[in-house]
Amino acid sequence: MFYGGYAYHGSTFEQTYRCYPASFFDKPHLEGGDKVIMPPSALDRLASLHIEYPMLFELHNDATQRISHSGVLEFVAEEGMIIMPYWMMQNMLLQEGDTVRVKNATLPKGTYVKLQPHTTDFLDISNPKAILEKTLRNFSCLTTGDSIMVAYNNKQYYIDIVETKPASAVSIIETDCEVDFAPPLDYKESEKPQQPTVPASKATAEGGDTVVEDEPKFKPFTGSGKRLDGKASKLQASEVPSSARSVPSDSNKRSNEQTSAPATSGASNSTRQKTGKLVFGSSASNNKEPQKAPAKEEEPPKKDESKFQAFSGKSYSLKR
Known part of the structure; x- marks a missing residue:
């Protein structure tokens, strides 16, 4: 049974209207909410039904199968028309004058x-x-x-x-x-700065701080000493294993005889470092007891002329 375009289905209200935006009727305040304006005949029908308040409605666009919900603000629209916020018409893909089916909802x-x-x-x-x-x-x-x-x-x-x-x-x-x-x-995540990779050789401390290895530094006065006359220094002689020293070769015997010559005269080991010879190394500082100056400087042993002699030659004067 129908009366005035309304369908009676017990306690259900359902009607089809043609929709128009709020700007058509100078109702800009509708855009700030989700409420619609319906005709006075809808109020008469709703008043005769035992529906729950506040009044809520389910809106259907049967052409696009879009559904939304709204409340009602007033019942002052012209018959057969419903005034809706424009953003709601956009959600339901409705144009001015399209039909929309209105049904009460809980x-x-x-x-x-x-x-x-x-x-x-x-x-x-x-x-x-x-x-x-x-x-x-x-x-x-x-x-x-x-x-x-x-x-x-x-x-x-x-x-x-x-x-x-x-x-x-x-x-x-x-x-x-x-x-x-x-x-x-439109949110875009900012690119995270790449963190420098820590080499595997670097350990991590218990507190979480990365332990950076010290770079190799220059260490002065390191290495073995060399003599200008070609003979082995004291430090090099001490590094030779005892097994190697126990059986000296013929060439070593000759050099030992030459180095032992000043020792038979009763002079200390320090007399080996004489004027005109340079010894690089820390062999002299390894002696615990201070070296005593010789009572009398002995003449250097005679050397073969065929060997290299450091700091030898004639001296010249810059003056003429």
């Missing part, structure tokens, strides 16, 4: 909502949470998949409803609802 109170701004500039607002709370006071319900509009400082921000609990459409009137934000759609 929604659970929301406990959780996840939102995702379209642009990162929404997060640049000094207090986006306060702006969002103020805007949602004009909303009756939220539907997963919708994009709501938040107006602030002469700018419009669009926010997607990513998830709602405990159902895909919830009522947010007089309820405590937890709100979570997803990264904006």
